[in-house]
Amino acid sequence: MGPAMDFAGKRVIITGASTGIGEELAVSLARKGARLTLAARSREPLKEVAARCVGAGGEALIVPTDVTDPNACGALVAESAERYGAVDALVCNAGLSMWARFEDVQDLGVFERIMQVNYLGAVYCTHYALPHLRKSRGLLVAVSSLTGITGVPTRTAYAASKHAVQGFFDSLRIELQGTGVDVLVISPGFVATGIRDRALGADGRPIGKSPRREDRGTMSLDECVREMVRAMEARQRELVMTRPARIGRFLKLVTPGLVDRFAARAVQGNSGSED
Ligand SMILES: NC(=O)c1ccc[n+]([C@@H]2O[C@H](COP(=O)([O-])OP(=O)(O)OC[C@H]3O[C@@H](n4cnc5c(N)ncnc54)[C@H](OP(=O)(O)O)[C@@H]3O)[C@@H](O)[C@H]2O)c1
Numbered sequence: 001m002g003p004a005m006d007f008a009g010k011r012v013i014i015t016g017a018s019t020g021i022g023e024e025l026a027v028s029l030a031r032k033g034a035r036l037t038l039a040a041r042s043r044e045p046l047k048e049v050a051a052r053c054v055g056a057g058g059e060a061l062i063v064p065t066d067v068t069d070p071n072a073c074g075a076l077v078a079e080s081a082e083r084y085g086a087v088d089a090l091v092c093n094a095g096l097s098m099w100a101r102f103e104d105v106q107d108l109g110v111f112e113r114i115m116q117v118n119y120l121g122a123v124y125c126t127h128y129a130l131p132h133l134r135k136s137r138g139l140l141v142a143v144s145s146l147t148g149i150t151g152v153p154t155r156t157a158y159a160a161s162k163h164a165v166q167g168f169f170d171s172l173r174i175e176l177q178g179t180g181v182d183v184l185v186i187s188p189g190f191v192a193t194g195i196r197d198r199a200l201g202a203d204g205r206p207i208g209k210s211p212r213r214e215d216r217g218t219m220s221l222d223e224c225v226r227e228m229v230r231a232m233e234a235r236q237r238e239l240v241m242t243r244p245a246r247i248g249r250f251l252k253l254v255t256p257g258l259v260d261r262f263a264a265r266a267v268q269g270n271s272g273s274e275d
Contacts, residue, residue, distance in 0.1 A: 001182055001235050005139060008033035011084040013077065015067055015125060016094030018045035020193035021143065023052075024225040025091065030058025032229075037080035039065040040094065067094045067121030077128035087132035089232070092122035092165075093143040097195050099209075100202035102156045107204030111157045114200065118161035123168060130181070137180030139235055142169045143228075144187050146245050150252060152263045157200075173237065182235040186228055189242045190218040190266075217269055 007029050014029075016022040018040035026036050030053035038046050038053070043064045050060035061083050065076045081087055096117040098110055105111075122142055133140060147155050148162030166185060173183035201207040219241065231239040240246050244262075252259040 001237065003235075005089075005233050005235055006032075007229075007233070009035060010088040011035045011037070011080065011086055011136075012089040012091065013037040013039065013080050013087060013125070013129065014091040014093055015039045015065065015076075015121065016143075017049055018042055019049075020195060021188070021191060021221065021224060021228075022091070022093040023049045024221050025093070025228055026058075026060070027052050027056050028225050028229050030054070030056040030060065033057055035059040035084050037061045037063055037076070037083070039063050039067070039076050041066050067125060068116040070124045070127075073121070073124035074128045077125065077132065081132050086136050087129055087138060088136045089139040089141060090125060090129040090133065091141040091143065092125055093141075094118075094121050095143065095145075095195070096158075097155070097199040098158050098201070099154050099196070099199045099207050101154055104202040106202055109204050110200045110202075111160075113204075114157040114161050115164070118158070119164040119168070122165055126172070133181045134179055138182075139232060140169070140172070140176075140181060140183045141228075141232060142166075142183070142185045144169075144185050146187050146189050146240070146242075148185075148187055149240070149245075149249060150259055150263055153267055155267075182237070184231055184236055184238065186231065186239045187241060187245070188219065188224055189245055191224045192218050192221055217266060 012029055012034050014022050014026050017026050017038035026038055026049055036053055036058055038049055038060055040046055046062040050062050053060040063076045063079050065072045096114055142165050144165045145162045147159035148166040151159050169183050169185050196209045198206050248259050
C-alpha cells in the first residue's frame with residue numbers, strides 16, 4: 001500500500017460515470033480538485049455530469065465509450081492521457097445487473113452481456129491504463145459487489161461476473177507487487193441508484209422497475225461514495241461495505257448455509273433490488 005493519495009490535481013478515469021455511483025464519485029473527486037475523464041455509452045448524461053464536476057471545482061473530459069469494445073477502451077485511455085499527460089487512477093465502475101432465477105432465463109445472451117460489461121470491460125480498460133498507472137505509481141479501483149464474495153439468488157450471471165472481477169484483480173494485485181500500483185476492490189451492498197431499472201430480466205430486456213428506495217438494508221449514494229473516496233485516499237486493498245457483510249465473510253467459513261439464507265432473505269427483504 002503506497003502513501004495516502006490526495007486527489008487534488010489527480011487524473012482519474014471513471015467508467016459508468018453517467019449516473020449512479022460513478023456520477024457521484026466523479027463529483028466528490030471533483031470537489032477535491034481532481035481532473036476527471038468520464039466514460040459511459042451515452043453522451044448527453046455525461047455532459048451533465050461534466051458540468052457538475054466543473055461546478056464542484058474539478059476538470060472533466062467526456063469520452064463516450066462502450067467498455068465491451070476493447071478498441072474503445074484503448075481510445076478512452078489514450079484520449080485521457082493525451083489531455084492530462086498522465087493517468088493516476090482508473091475506476092472500473094461500469095456495470096449491468098440482472099433479476100431472474102436461472103431456470104426462468106430464456107435469453108442466454110444475458111450471461112454473455114453481463115460478463116462483457118462487468119468483467120471484460122474492466123479487463124480491457126485495465127489493460128490499456130496499466131502502462132500509465134505504472135509510470136504514475138497509481139491506483140486501480142474495481143467496483144465489484146457483495147455478490148463477488150458470495151452467491152445471491154436471481155443474480156447468477158451478475159454474481160459470476162463479480163466473482164470474475166474479484167479473481168482478476170486479486171491476481172493482478174500480486175503481479176503488481178513492487179511496482180507502486182495499488183489495487184482496490186470495492187464491494188458495495190444495496191445502494192440507492194437506478195441500477196434496477198436497467199437490470200436484465202429473464203427475456204434479456206431491462207426490467208424497468210422504479211429506482212431502489214433508500215430503506216432498510218439499502219445504503220444512500222452519498223454514504224457509499226464517502227466510503228469509496230476514503231478507501232481510495234488510503235489506497236486500501238479492499239472495501240467491503242456494511243458491517244453485516246463483513247461479519248458474513250467470516251461466518252461463511254464456518255457456517256456457509258447460514259450465509260446462503262441471509263443472502264436469500266436480503267434479496268426478498270429488499271423487494272427485488274440488486275446487488
Ligand atoms: N447500486 C447497487 O446496489 C450496487 C451494488 C453493488 C455494486 N454495484 C456496482 O456499482 C457499479 C455502478 O452501479 P450503479 O448502481 O451506479 O449502476 P447504474 O446507476 O445502472 O449505472 C451504471 C453505469 O454504467 C454505465 N454502463 C453500462 N453499460 C456500459 C457499457 N457497455 N459501457 C460503458 N458504460 C456502461 C451506464 O451508462 P450507459 O448506460 O450510458 O453506458 C452507467 O453510467 C456497477 O459495477 C454495479 O455492479 C452497484
